[in-house]
Amino acid sequence: MTKRRIYLASSWRNPYQPGLVELLRMKGHEVYDFRNPPHSTGFSWSQIGLDARSCTAEQYRTALLTHPRAAQGFNADFAAMRWADTCLLVLPSGRSAHLELGWMAGAGKRTLILTQDGEEPELMALLADRICISPEEVIAELA
Template identity: 65%
Template sequence: MSRIYLASSWRNPYQPDAVAMLRSAGHEVYDFRNPPNGVKGFAWSEIDPDWLGWKAEQYRDLLTTHPIASRGYLNDFRGMEWADTCVLLLPCGRSAHLEAGWFAGRGKRLIIWTRDGEEPELMALMAHAICINEQEVLRALDGQPIAGAAA
């Protein structure tokens, strides 16, 4: 079984079900919403409820100095180091794509799980598999070929 870093977004409604499905299939899964250290997952609103109105300098300063940002980063990065596989669950934002790129750059397995309506991305060709449903994700995790797989 795999140690999976599920990269996605807080706004992705499929994320909790994806964690449950992967775990029920016997995989270990890092859940950024519920890190294993028991501390609630990171949210910018913990630092400042008005975070959407930050200027660039304020964002940079708080990202690099605030202890809540440091804790969230370390939790997630440790999860990335622990995992042997990244499942990028779309839709998601820039952080999840940075995480997926890190996995590809480290030579770790990257699986993209997409759905109808997602914007195509050329660099998705870095992934070992691009899956369109739960069954394909499970087959890719078992090393089985996926129709149209990139690698």
């Protein structure tokens, strides 16, 4: 089996993310876990004084561009994206995860999407190398 370096892109609200990190690691892969990154803690908007649901566009832009914690969170995730040879987008996810998969596809890295019944179809998912519908398919694709 080939050992992969996986960037798992998803959402903090995705209940499947922790279990998939564990499963992939049990299968011998190295996995970047944005919730528990090495040498840091997972980033949240509240750490830079923002309520993501009610901040203004100006507050968002200013905090994103000037707050050291935003820079630290971005740099940790982006370094992991450069380190990884594979991106697994686990749905449901937010906009950042889709940006991450898009960047990795453009960088020529292997890209997989894990979807399930009830997810809204997305035409640009065709950028991914493979669309999987179960964790077993992901494991088989990584082998």
